[in-house]
Amino acid sequence: MIKEFSYKKFHSIIKNEKYVVYFILFLLSAISIICFIYYYKNGLVWTYNDAKSHLNIGRRVVDGLRPGLAQLGSVWLPLLHLLMTLTIWNDFMWYSGLAGAIWSMFSFVGTGMLIYFYLKELNVGMGGRLLGVLLFAANLNIIYLQSTAMTESVLLFLLTAGAYYFLLWLKREKLYYLIATSFFIMLSTLVRYDGWFMLALVGFILAVYSWYKFGFKKAEGLTVLFFTFGGFGILIWFAWNYLIFGDPLYFIFGPYSAHAQQESFASAGLLQTKYNIWLSLYSYFLAMIYNVGILTLLLGVYSTVSFWIKKNDPRYKIAILVLFSPFFFNVIALFLGHSILFIPEYINDTWFNVRYGVMVLPAIVIMVACLVDRLKKAQIVIVLLIIFVIIISLLSNDSVVIEDGKVGISHKDISLISQALHEQAVNEKGYVLIAVAANDTIAFSAHLPMDQYIHEGTDRYFIEALNNPTKWARWIVMDEYNEYDLIWKTMNEKQEFKDCYYRYGKYPHASLFTIKDECFNNLILEPIYE
Secondary structure, eight states: OOOOOHHHHHHHHHHHHHHHHHHHHHHHHHHHHHHHHHHHHHOOOOSHHHHHHHHHHHHHHHHSOOSSGGGGGGSSHHHHHHTTTTTSSSSHHHHSSHHHHHHHHHHHHHHHHHHHHHHHHHOHHHEEEEEHHHHHHHHHHHHHTTTTOOOOHHHHHHHHHHHHHHHHHHOOOOOHHHHHHHHHHHHTTTTTTHHHHHHHHHHHHHHHHHHHHHHHHHHHHHHHHHHHHHOOOOOOHHHHHHHHHHHHTTTHHHHTTTHHHHHHHHHHTOOTTTHHHHHHHHHHHHHHHHHOHHHHHHHHHHHHHHHHHHHOHHHHHHHHHTTTTTHHHHHHHEEEEETEEEEETEEEEESSSSGGGEEEEEEEEHHHHOOOOOOOOTHHHHHHHHHHHHHHHHTOOOOOOHHHHHSSTOOOEEEEHHHHHHHHTTOOSSSSEOOHHHHHHHHTTOOOGGGGEEEEEGTHHHHHHHHHHHHHHHEEEOOOOOOTTTHHHTTTOHHHHHHHHEEEETTTTEEEEOOGGGGGGOOOOOOOOO
């Protein structure tokens, strides 16, 4: 006989937090998997050019004419690419983007769980905790990013983990919580430079707080310990650049660095926020609105201000300050001209890097949950209003991050040249000479074996191909308008190139050149160097 399921039993399950945690874990995992499948089936997981480049970097570590760790380069920090190597040797994992997306998906689930536990540590009730997780998990922008090989989802998890364990240390003062804080922040410093700022912020707060509470001697020990663990990733990165490129600051001042890119933007007059604090604040505030939603953002801002004004535990105030580290970093980066952000009709006439606004999502949803938990009388009204807005957003499928990736500067339509290169080379012997610093998305989208490409990371092959293209290059891909295309700069002045290659096709963003029949006999079609 089936026993009747009573409200009392249901209430007892809800009160048993273990079942709630399992349910949240299952729900977040289901959302993550279903959304990846949806975006993959609709061809959206490769929308951002950067996603393709991240995948190609990971693949070059394990495959190609010169595989190895040196393929990590210096343009992007290495952790995500290293994690990709566990599965990217498989062609499906590479071409589907899943080798990178799987880490974004794990991070999405992990961040949602951390939001729940963070709210618990702030003494927020069960309803508020569930609301915080819901606001995070129903955000279309983070749902999309967790389905791609982009770095935002992984970074968000590591920064939130660092903030969570720092809160635990503030409350309990157990050394292992501080070590956990430094560990997760150390990992974040190997994903994006946002982590470097959080390391400095937490280290400064730790030094001041512990000096005030424990005295100078203990403060010194704790701060040194924190920076020793937390700064290890940065030390590795400096050492890596020195060993591979001969300059520990190569990632800052190298020809493909963010600094070099910002210089080109500056020369074109596109760094409007540089040394303009109000425009920096305004542009990032707009990015937050587009990513988080106007209602959620306003509630979160109100909650944060009221939280600081009221006589709350100062440890909680410090923890919230750390949680908002991405906000401070992005505004400062815009102000110093180290970052750029475009929003149509407000700043320039196109989209660019608007996804940076999603980095405040955990902080905002946590503050909204705190607000709802405090406002007992208005709880139902606010929750219903939030749910209504979530439903409208989901039904309209309104994601600014997808829009940014589809039509903004972060996207290039390289489908025609990729298809032409694939048709030319897929069943033929011979090498493709290509500058991946300028055309990595073409190399990814052409779906050719990685060892069919000669690029900057192939050492002797690349040097010889530049000096004597007819010896190595059956096909050459060049962007004649890209200052980072080293091949175009070299071939444009070579008589040998003009005599032995014809333009197979000129496409948006690049051209494809093929060797003439009379020069074909000089080609080497197999690798000869170990």
